[in-house]
Amino acid sequence: MKIEHFDVLLSKQSEKPYTGGEAVQGHVKISVLEKVKVGRLIVKLVGQAQTGWKNKNSEVLYESNEQVLNEYIDLTRVLTDFCDENFNLEEGLHQICFHIPLPLDVISSIEKENYGWVRYTCSATLDVLDEDAKEIFAEHNFTVFSLLNLDAPYMRQPVTSQEENEVRGCCCNRKVGVESAQLTISDMGLLPGETAKITLVIEDSVKRKRRKSRKGRSDCVLLSLCQQLDFLSQNRYELHLFDRKSLTIAVESMVILFRKEYIYQIFPKTSTIQNNVN
Structure with a gap:
């Protein structure tokens, strides 16, 4: 050649x-x-x-x-x-x-x-x-x-989500308290490489009997930064029909360990955990 x-x-x-x-x-x-x-x-x-x-x-x-x-x-x-x-x-x-x-x-x-x-x-x-x-x-x-433009002011505002769970006794089904968690992220919009400040507030009003076996036990929180992808596809034979699938991916995750007994001593009702996720 x-x-x-x-x-x-x-x-x-x-x-x-x-x-x-x-x-x-x-x-x-x-x-x-x-x-x-x-x-x-x-x-x-x-x-x-x-x-x-x-x-x-x-x-x-x-x-x-x-x-x-x-x-x-x-x-x-x-x-x-x-x-x-x-x-x-x-x-x-x-x-x-x-x-x-x-x-x-x-x-x-x-x-x-x-x-x-x-x-x-x-x-x-x-x-x-x-x-x-x-x-x-x-x-x-x-x-x-893709080029991301986060110039809109609301993209730099914090965003908060809260969940609450009612706890009932195993024998009488009587309400014994409420567990709640509030998650706040410092910015609604994030660019690749930026650091997000995450604040997690856990409130536990459930009255429990202390046991020796629980003393000194560590609990943990799993924080995950997730990405949701939506896919749209057309029917091969009937072109007016479409189907949609969604996929959620954990882009970054971290586990935070803490001692409940220690937290209760400082914050009797509410515990606050702060961490940064890149």
Whole structure:
């Protein structure tokens, strides 16, 4: 072959994501052993979203596929700098740089089995106009994060949730007290890498008999930062029918140990736990 090597390389390392509005930069690498007549050179950014599953109740198949990104740049004019007057690509190693901005509203990459995925690829295509005319193709996957804008004032306000549980005796079913918990997060909106201050207030008005076996016992609280994902898919045969599935993921979790006896001594009715979650 006259073209020994053809590849598209991104300036960022593969594990580092791109953000909406950021430019995808890189270069097309072409190693030529012998002069070869070439045509058009194009680099494309393509994003594809797919959802699909079988509904457990109806056994109906749902499947959707949508293109969420299609940006390209024509590098043919730049390619001519490496060609002779007959558009023959010269021998040697050639690197052709490109720069393609991502839209601000691009959606995040995701990969969840039995739910769906959003994938992004950067591809390069070169038309080779030799006797056996053909296209040479190369591509690489890359990851995208949506651009978050939390400028709205309410996004920087604390948010609180409270739950209450009525406790009854095991023998007479008589109410013996109430247990309640109030969770407050310092900011409603969080950006990746930011720290959230979490305050948990536990109130226990239940009257219990103290036992020696309970003395010195430690209790714990599990704090989890969760992400909810909603997937929508279309019926494969009846296009007016749709199905929805939700998935909740614990992004970050931590366990906090505390001694009830110690807390009761300082806060007879209410205990407050504060912690930070990244």
